Every structure is written in C-alpha cells, then in structure tokens.
Amino acid sequence: MLIWTTIKLALKSLYANKLRSFLAMLGIIIGVGAVISMLALGAGAKQNMLDRVSSMGTNLLYLRPGQRRHHGVTTGTHQNLTLQDAEAVLKQISNIKAVAPVVSRGGQLKYFNKNTSNSIIGTTITYFPMRNFEIEKGRAFTEIESERMARVAVLGSETAKKLFEENDPIGEMIKINGINFRVIGVMKEKGDRGWFNPDERAIIPLSTAMKQVLGVANVREIDIQITDKADSKKVIDDIAVLMRKRHRLQPEQDNDFSVRDQADIREMLTSFAKTFTILLGGIASISLLVGGIGIMNIMLVTVTERTREIGVRKAVGAKDRDILRQFLIESLIVSGVGGLLGVALGFGIARIVSMMEFSTVVEPQSVILALSVSAAVGIFFGYYPARRAAKLDPIEALRYE
Structure with missing residues (x-):
C-alpha cells in the first residue's frame, strides 16, 4: 500500500x-x-x-576578605583589606584599568517624614563607570569632594522615588543614619536583580563613609577592572601573589582574601x-x-x-x-x-x-x-x-x- x-x-x-x-x-x-x-x-x-551581571560592568574582578577559620571551621570574615591594598593593585599589577575600594552597610535614609532602609555604599568616583552606573539627574561627586569628606550623596532611582516621589531631589538635604547629606545626583534605573536591587542605594564618598558614617578602617571589597586584552587568570594570580606578600602570609598559610572573576559568577x-x-x-x-x-x-x-x-x-x-x-x-x-x-x-x-x-x-x-x-x-x-x-x-x- x-x-x-x-x-x-x-x-x-x-x-x-x-x-x-x-x-x-x-x-x-x-x-x-x-x-x-x-x-x-x-x-x-x-x-x-x-x-x-553584564549591566553591572565588564571585565571585573572582585577582591574580598577571606573566611576566618579555626580548626577547619569558618568563624567569620577577615577585615583586612585596606586603601593601600587598592593602590598597590593599581600601581603594581599589569593590565589594570581601574580600581574602586568599597565599603557598604545597610542604613536609614530620611527626608522629613519619609524614610527608607537602603544600602549605603562608600566608594570612589571610578565606581560609577566601572559598574555602568549612569547619572540621570544632577552629577556624581568629585575627587575634591572625596578628599574633603564632603557630605554629598547620589541616590538610586528607587530610593529617590521613595523619598521624594515625583519631586526633584537635587539640592535637597536628607539624613543618612542621622547625618545630614545633600543630594547631588540620581542614577538611571537599572531594574531589580531579584537577589538585590541596585536602584535601592545611596552612594557617598569613600572617605566620608569610612570616617563619618560607618566608622571603619578597612574596606569590604576592592572592585578591579582589567583591560579588554588582559588574561584574567594571570591577573588573578598576580593579585594573589601581591596580597600574600602585603599581608605577610607564610607559605603554609591559606589566603586571607579571595579574588573572584566576573566570568566565574556568570558561569x-x-x-x-x-x-x-x-x-x-x-x-x-x-x-x-x-x-x-x-x-x-x-x-x-x-x-x-x-x-x-x-x-x-x-x-x-x-x-x-x-x-x-x-x-x-x-x-x-x-x-x-x-x-x-x-x-x-x-x-x-x-x-x-x-x-x-x-x-x-x-x-x-x-x-x-x-x-x-x-x-x-x-x-x-x-x-x-x-x-x-x-x-x-x-x-x-x-x-x-
């Protein structure tokens, strides 16, 4: 048939x-x-x-404190990264485009009778281009403002909406953990990431955050941007050698830091x-x-x-x-x-x-x-x-x- x-x-x-x-x-x-x-x-x-992940910047490495261990058990996180570590990475490691030391902590932002709990980020001006944060209104803080520990803040779009609704926040005074700050900029919306929302944050100068708001001597992480042609694995190895030398670690001692590649996070x-x-x-x-x-x-x-x-x-x-x-x-x-x-x-x-x-x-x-x-x-x-x-x-x- x-x-x-x-x-x-x-x-x-x-x-x-x-x-x-x-x-x-x-x-x-x-x-x-x-x-x-x-x-x-x-x-x-x-x-x-x-x-x-891509929207948060390209060619990024993240240098962070390592886990503190006692008899094989994790007991906390080393707080041992310094501004000098960031400077050393920038000056002594090849194929480094920029570095941005970062401190952060949750905090309370208040504007008259409105308040919101957000992430408070203290960092340098290089953080904005590294992380692809664009300014929609106003401006980012300057190097001079960082050196003078100026009390200025750049808000995420969602934070600005919560505090000011449809009003213009530029030039307004807000309180961050009870301290007065002037709003100088609002970032362009990036969208909720699911596990975190980059639009719910306030970014302030690193020196201001460390000495006036958070009261810390060490940084939480150092964001590192490498050049397009750089071999990220070699750069990571070079950073590890430098950090072990700077932290005076003996050959038998484990690293008291970690270096993560953005590609590892993507994978x-x-x-x-x-x-x-x-x-x-x-x-x-x-x-x-x-x-x-x-x-x-x-x-x-x-x-x-x-x-x-x-x-x-x-x-x-x-x-x-x-x-x-x-x-x-x-x-x-x-x-x-x-x-x-x-x-x-x-x-x-x-x-x-x-x-x-x-x-x-x-x-x-x-x-x-x-x-x-x-x-x-x-x-x-x-x-x-x-x-x-x-x-x-x-x-x-x-x-x-």
Whole structure:
C-alpha cells in the first residue's frame, strides 16, 4: 500500500472521530505547551541573570576578605583589606584599568517624614563607570569632594522615588543614619536583580563613609577592572601573589582574601539556570508521558471498534505491515498535530507570563525538542495498539460483532 494512500486513510479515520481524536491530542497539547512554557521561563531566567551581571560592568574582578577559620571551621570574615591594598593593585599589577575600594552597610535614609532602609555604599568616583552606573539627574561627586569628606550623596532611582516621589531631589538635604547629606545626583534605573536591587542605594564618598558614617578602617571589597586584552587568570594570580606578600602570609598559610572573576559568577549563574531549566522541563515532561498513555488508550479502543474493518482489509489482501503502518501513522498524526497546537499554547503561556514581569525566552531548540519528543511519544505509545491490530486473525476479526 502506498504511503500516501495510508496517510489519507488515517486522516479519514481520524476525521470520522473528531472528538475522540481531539481528546487523544489533548494530553500532548498540554504536555508540549507545558514543556515549551517551562523551558521559556528557565531560558528567560538565565538570560535575565546574565544581562544583569553584564549591566553591572565588564571585565571585573572582585577582591574580598577571606573566611576566618579555626580548626577547619569558618568563624567569620577577615577585615583586612585596606586603601593601600587598592593602590598597590593599581600601581603594581599589569593590565589594570581601574580600581574602586568599597565599603557598604545597610542604613536609614530620611527626608522629613519619609524614610527608607537602603544600602549605603562608600566608594570612589571610578565606581560609577566601572559598574555602568549612569547619572540621570544632577552629577556624581568629585575627587575634591572625596578628599574633603564632603557630605554629598547620589541616590538610586528607587530610593529617590521613595523619598521624594515625583519631586526633584537635587539640592535637597536628607539624613543618612542621622547625618545630614545633600543630594547631588540620581542614577538611571537599572531594574531589580531579584537577589538585590541596585536602584535601592545611596552612594557617598569613600572617605566620608569610612570616617563619618560607618566608622571603619578597612574596606569590604576592592572592585578591579582589567583591560579588554588582559588574561584574567594571570591577573588573578598576580593579585594573589601581591596580597600574600602585603599581608605577610607564610607559605603554609591559606589566603586571607579571595579574588573572584566576573566570568566565574556568570558561569555559576548559568549552571544554576540550566539546573532550574532542566527541573522545570522534567516536571512538564510528565504531562507528555500522561498524554502518550492517553493516545495508547484511545488507539486500543479504536482497534477494538475497527476489528471487523481490519478483518475485511486483510481478507482483500492487506498485509500486517499495512495495518501496522496505518495505525502508527494515525498515532503519529495525533501526536504531531497535538505537538504543533502545544507549541502555539506554549508561546501563548510564555507571552502571558512575560506580561507579569517574568522574563521568558522561547528558544528554537526547545521547540524542536518538544516536537521531536511528541513525535516519539506518538510512535512509542502507538506501536502496541498498531501491532495488536496488525496481528489480528482475519477470520476471527470478520466474526467480530
């Protein structure tokens, strides 16, 4: 029997039982739609995290205090990074573009009867270009203001909204931990990062933060920007050698600092996002399995109802492989059409989810994967009913009422 004739017979049979065919498709439609939408959510989360990391600057290294350990147990964090360490890195390490020592702590910001709890960042003027912070209103503080420990602040966009709503904050006086500061700038919005919001912060000169607000002698971290052509691994090794020398560590002593590469953070987030995507896709795939079982059940009922038809076809010369092929094609059509409708459903769900401020990305490979799996489900779960139909004895089939 020609394949095209078999396909026409399969389509005719499915069309004659439209409701049953749709019910058989329904599980596949829901399964593929769930897989597409879940994979889109996972891919969107991955892309969102990577975009957020990139938006915080490029070619960055983070020099931070190491963990303090006692008998193998972490007991705290060393507070041993100094401004001199930052200067040494800038002057003695090759391929360093800029450094920005940073101190930070949560604090209370107040403007008349409005107040908010935000992150207070003390740093140098190099921090703004390194971290891609753009000034939307006003200006950043100057080197002279840093040297004079000026009480000036640049606010994140969300912090400015909470304190001033729609009013212009430039030139207004606010209190940071009870100390008067003049607002000189507002940064352009970056958006919530999920694990932190860079728009909820106040950035003040490093000297002012260390001596007047936080009262600390050491910095929390040193942000380091390397040149585009620099080998980040070599730079990290050079920094480690310099820091061990400056901190007078013996060969048998562990580092009392850590150096992280922005690429390491991207890799970690990518790995997390992949795991998250696989988990979501695995959960959604269960519905595809249920859809396959639904196809098998419907096809078994169809074989039973068409037993006499099968007997007639065999009596006039149809071979077992012809019967097997027809029922397999019917199963494949059901799963294939269901897969296509499921893709449309998945796109729709992803679109709706994206309107709820969740990032979604429907990748071509996820569509191909979902359609391939739906076709495989159709063949796998359709094979047993098709084989059962092909093995029917024509004499017994003709006697079936």
